[in-house]
Amino acid sequence: MLKVHNISGGYGAAPILSEISFQVEKGKMIGILGPNGCGKSTLLKVISGIMSPTFGNVFIDGKEIDQYSTRELAKKMTILPQLHATAFSSTVRETVSIGRYPHQSGFFSSWRAEDESAVKKAMQQTDIEKYENHYLEFLSGGEQQRVFIAQALAQASSLLLLDEPTNHLDIAHQKQILDMIRKEVTENDLTVVSVFHDINLASLYCDEILLMEKGKVRAYGAPHEVLLEEKVMAVYDTRISIQAHPEQPKPQMTILPDLQDTLEKVITVEHLNITNEYVEFKSPFPLKVLSSAVHNAGMGWFANFVNRTVAPNYDIDNVKEEYYQYLVDKDFSPTNTVGMMTAVDTKKAVVKNYSMPFGEVIVVVTAGVGNAIDVSQSYKRNDFFRVGTINTWVLINGKLSDEAFVQAMMTATEAKSKALQHEEVYDSVSNTIATGTPTDSLLIASTQAGELMQYGGPITEVGQVIGKGVFEATVEAVQSYRKGDR
Amino acid sequence: MVFAYSSSILILFVSIWLGVSIGSADIPLSTLWDNETNPSAYSILWGIRMPRVILAGLVGSSLAIAGAAFQGLLKNPLADPYTLGISSGASVGAVATIFFSLSIPVLGSYTLPLFGMVGAFLSMILVLSFARLIDRSMKMETLILTGVIFSSFLGSCISLMIALTGQQLREITSWLLGSVSMRGWPYVQMILPFVVIGVILLWLNRRELNAMMYGDERAQALGVNVKLRKYLILAGGSMLTGAAVSVSGTIGFVGLVVPHMTRMLWGTDHRHLLTLSFLNGASLLIICDLVSRTIITPSELPIGVITAFIGAPVFSYIFFKQRRSRG
Structure with a gap:
C-alpha cells in the first residue's frame, strides 16, 4: 500500500529526516512515536506530499506520489493535520461534505447519491449525526475532532494519515475515536499511519510501531518488539517501566518519577499489634505487596495488613462485602489494607524476626491444620470448604524485583510444606503427609528501599531467610495449635 | 437557500427600481417601456439613471464578491479590497494613467481599468508577501496593518501626483472622489467584461474556497491544487477590484x-x-448611491462617505467579536 524509500529532508538546510525507509501493508495501523522534534510530523507531511523530500521517494500502490494529480492522490490518501480552527462558522454537515471534494468534478459538480451516502455513513461512524445542523464552534473539542475525522472518512481514501488524532481529548473520547478508527482498519481494510504522543495508546491500537529518534528510524516492528524498556528509555531519555496490559497482548509503559523521599523507609516488629480479634501490621508508608488474601489480593501497594479471627461457622458466601464492612467498622482504609482471615486464635500467632545485611525480615504465621491436605491427593476429595488455614506474612526491609516476589512466594510455600512434613501433619483422607490446607494465604511485602534484589530463590540472601523464617515460624505455630484445644 | 436567493433577487429589483425612479424628477414604472407619454422622463431613465444604477450595481457586486473571496482565501473576516490596500493600488494605477496621460492604442478606453487592475494585483502581491515575511501564519492583525502601511504609502503617491499635476487636476480629483455619477453607458461597457471574467474565475473556485477554510495542508489533502487555485482567486479578486475602482x-x-x-x-x-x-453587493451600492444623491439635494455626497458610515461600525463590530471570542 505505502512504501517509503530512503527519505531524507526537512525544513531549511539541516535535514531533519535521514534515510527513512519502511513499508505498510493494506489494512494495517502504524503508529509513529518519538520525542518532540524528532521529525514525526515532518515525516507525515513528506508522506502526504505536502512537503517534498530532498532525497528518496514515497510510493502508493506502487506509483510514486508525484505521478498522481492532486485530486487523484486525494482519493488514495488523506491527511488530517493537528489544528483546524476556522475563522468562519460552518455546520457539521457542511464540514463533513467538504470531504467529498475530490470525488466531484465538472463545471456544476452536482451532489450525487453516492456523495450523500458517504457523508451519512461517515457521520454515523463518528456518532455525530445528532449534531448534523449544529455549528462547529458550539461543539466541544472532542466533538469537533470527530467531525474532522468524519470529513476524512467521507473522503473515502484508503490511506489515512493522522497527526495525534486524540490530542486534547478525555479518555472516553480517546477510546471512542481510536476504537472507531481501529474498526475501520479491521473491518474495511483502511490503512492508517498516525503520529502518537501517547506510547500506550499507540501500543494498544497499532499493529506496528515506528520509533524515531533525531530524524532516523530507531526501531520498526510489532509493539512488543519495539517498546522495550531500554530502547524507550534511551530514545526519550527518561525512566520508564513496561508491563503487560490487563486485557490486550500489548506492552504498556509507565513513567518512573524521580522523587526524593524524606522518610526513612524501615519497618519493625513495633508496627505489629495483636489483639483478640486480629493480628494487624500498620506500616507508616505503603509496602509493595504480592498476596493471596481475601481482601485486596494480587500485586499492589498497601500499608495495612489484617489477619482476622472468625468463628469456625463463618458464612463464606458473603465474604467480600462482609470483610469490606468489617474494615470500615474497624477504621481501616479498605483501599490501603490487605485482609486475611483464620479460625485460629490470634494469640497463637507466631512472630519471628531476622536481622539480615540488607535489613530486617519479619515473619508472622497463624496455623490451623485440622483441615490439612496433601495437594497431590486433593483430587480424591470432594468435601466442602471449611475454615482452618495457615496464613503467612513475610515482611522484608529491602527492594525486590517482580520475579523476586514470585520466587519469594515459591520459597515460602516450600518452607511451609517442609514444616508440615517436619511436624508430620497428615491428610486425613489420603493418609499421606499434608502440604497445606485448602485455604492457605501468603503475603510477601517489601519496603522497596535499598539495593535491588533481582532474585528471591532459596540460595539468595533473601530466599535463605524466607526459607528459614517461614519454616521455623510454621513449625512453632503448628506446635502451638496442637497444644491448644483442637 | 431558495428563500435566500429569491429574497436577494427581489431586494435587487426593488433597489434598481428605487434607484431609477427617485430623484429630482419622479419617474413612474411605466416609463421603462413607454417612451411616448413622457419622452423626457424616458430619456432621463435610460440615458442618465439606468446606466448610473447599473454601474453602481456592478461596482457593488464586484467589490462584494471580491471581498467574500478574499476573506475565504485568507481565512480572515476583516479582509476586503479596501483594508488590504488593494483599492489603493488600483487607484495609483488609475491616477498614474491619467497623470501620465497614458493611452495604449489597442486598449483604447480599457487602458484605465487595465492599469487599475495591474495596480490592484501588484499591491495585493506586495501586501501578501510582506505580511508573510513578518509572520508566516499571516495573522489577522499582521495583514490589516500591512494593508494600512501600503494604503498610506500609496495614498502619498497619489498626493504626490496631484501636487505635481497641471491640467489633469480636475480629472484626477473628480475621479478620486469616488462616484458613479455622470459616467454613462461607456463606463458600463468598459467594466462589464472584466466583471464577467472576474466573477467566473471566483465562482469556479467556490468549492476550493470551502476546502481552503481548513488550511492549505488540509485543502491539499482534500485534492485541491492549492497554489494554482490561490492565484486564480487572487487574479479574479484583483480584476474585480481594479475594474470597480477604475470606474468609481x-x-x-x-x-x-x-x-x-x-x-x-x-x-x-x-x-x-x-x-x-x-x-x-449590487443592492447595497445602488441604495447607497441613491442616498448619496438625494440626502442633501441639490448637491451630492461622495458615495464612499455613505459606505464608510455603514462600514466602519460593522468593521469595529467584527473586530470586537473576533478579539473577544479568542479571549
Whole structure:
C-alpha cells in the first residue's frame, strides 16, 4: 500500500529526516512515536506530499506520489493535520461534505447519491449525526475532532494519515475515536499511519510501531518488539517501566518519577499489634505487596495488613462485602489494607524476626491444620470448604524485583510444606503427609528501599531467610495449635 | 437557500427600481417601456439613471464578491479590497494613467481599468508577501496593518501626483472622489467584461474556497491544487477590484459589510456565499448611491462617505467579536 524509500529532508538546510525507509501493508495501523522534534510530523507531511523530500521517494500502490494529480492522490490518501480552527462558522454537515471534494468534478459538480451516502455513513461512524445542523464552534473539542475525522472518512481514501488524532481529548473520547478508527482498519481494510504522543495508546491500537529518534528510524516492528524498556528509555531519555496490559497482548509503559523521599523507609516488629480479634501490621508508608488474601489480593501497594479471627461457622458466601464492612467498622482504609482471615486464635500467632545485611525480615504465621491436605491427593476429595488455614506474612526491609516476589512466594510455600512434613501433619483422607490446607494465604511485602534484589530463590540472601523464617515460624505455630484445644 | 436567493433577487429589483425612479424628477414604472407619454422622463431613465444604477450595481457586486473571496482565501473576516490596500493600488494605477496621460492604442478606453487592475494585483502581491515575511501564519492583525502601511504609502503617491499635476487636476480629483455619477453607458461597457471574467474565475473556485477554510495542508489533502487555485482567486479578486475602482474611485467597506451580513444570514458555504454577496453587493451600492444623491439635494455626497458610515461600525463590530471570542 505505502512504501517509503530512503527519505531524507526537512525544513531549511539541516535535514531533519535521514534515510527513512519502511513499508505498510493494506489494512494495517502504524503508529509513529518519538520525542518532540524528532521529525514525526515532518515525516507525515513528506508522506502526504505536502512537503517534498530532498532525497528518496514515497510510493502508493506502487506509483510514486508525484505521478498522481492532486485530486487523484486525494482519493488514495488523506491527511488530517493537528489544528483546524476556522475563522468562519460552518455546520457539521457542511464540514463533513467538504470531504467529498475530490470525488466531484465538472463545471456544476452536482451532489450525487453516492456523495450523500458517504457523508451519512461517515457521520454515523463518528456518532455525530445528532449534531448534523449544529455549528462547529458550539461543539466541544472532542466533538469537533470527530467531525474532522468524519470529513476524512467521507473522503473515502484508503490511506489515512493522522497527526495525534486524540490530542486534547478525555479518555472516553480517546477510546471512542481510536476504537472507531481501529474498526475501520479491521473491518474495511483502511490503512492508517498516525503520529502518537501517547506510547500506550499507540501500543494498544497499532499493529506496528515506528520509533524515531533525531530524524532516523530507531526501531520498526510489532509493539512488543519495539517498546522495550531500554530502547524507550534511551530514545526519550527518561525512566520508564513496561508491563503487560490487563486485557490486550500489548506492552504498556509507565513513567518512573524521580522523587526524593524524606522518610526513612524501615519497618519493625513495633508496627505489629495483636489483639483478640486480629493480628494487624500498620506500616507508616505503603509496602509493595504480592498476596493471596481475601481482601485486596494480587500485586499492589498497601500499608495495612489484617489477619482476622472468625468463628469456625463463618458464612463464606458473603465474604467480600462482609470483610469490606468489617474494615470500615474497624477504621481501616479498605483501599490501603490487605485482609486475611483464620479460625485460629490470634494469640497463637507466631512472630519471628531476622536481622539480615540488607535489613530486617519479619515473619508472622497463624496455623490451623485440622483441615490439612496433601495437594497431590486433593483430587480424591470432594468435601466442602471449611475454615482452618495457615496464613503467612513475610515482611522484608529491602527492594525486590517482580520475579523476586514470585520466587519469594515459591520459597515460602516450600518452607511451609517442609514444616508440615517436619511436624508430620497428615491428610486425613489420603493418609499421606499434608502440604497445606485448602485455604492457605501468603503475603510477601517489601519496603522497596535499598539495593535491588533481582532474585528471591532459596540460595539468595533473601530466599535463605524466607526459607528459614517461614519454616521455623510454621513449625512453632503448628506446635502451638496442637497444644491448644483442637 | 431558495428563500435566500429569491429574497436577494427581489431586494435587487426593488433597489434598481428605487434607484431609477427617485430623484429630482419622479419617474413612474411605466416609463421603462413607454417612451411616448413622457419622452423626457424616458430619456432621463435610460440615458442618465439606468446606466448610473447599473454601474453602481456592478461596482457593488464586484467589490462584494471580491471581498467574500478574499476573506475565504485568507481565512480572515476583516479582509476586503479596501483594508488590504488593494483599492489603493488600483487607484495609483488609475491616477498614474491619467497623470501620465497614458493611452495604449489597442486598449483604447480599457487602458484605465487595465492599469487599475495591474495596480490592484501588484499591491495585493506586495501586501501578501510582506505580511508573510513578518509572520508566516499571516495573522489577522499582521495583514490589516500591512494593508494600512501600503494604503498610506500609496495614498502619498497619489498626493504626490496631484501636487505635481497641471491640467489633469480636475480629472484626477473628480475621479478620486469616488462616484458613479455622470459616467454613462461607456463606463458600463468598459467594466462589464472584466466583471464577467472576474466573477467566473471566483465562482469556479467556490468549492476550493470551502476546502481552503481548513488550511492549505488540509485543502491539499482534500485534492485541491492549492497554489494554482490561490492565484486564480487572487487574479479574479484583483480584476474585480481594479475594474470597480477604475470606474468609481475608492469605495470602502462594501467588500467587508456585504459578505459579513450574507454569512451571518445564510452561512459560510461559498457555493452560495459568492452568488449571494454578488446580488446583495449590487443592492447595497445602488441604495447607497441613491442616498448619496438625494440626502442633501441639490448637491451630492461622495458615495464612499455613505459606505464608510455603514462600514466602519460593522468593521469595529467584527473586530470586537473576533478579539473577544479568542479571549
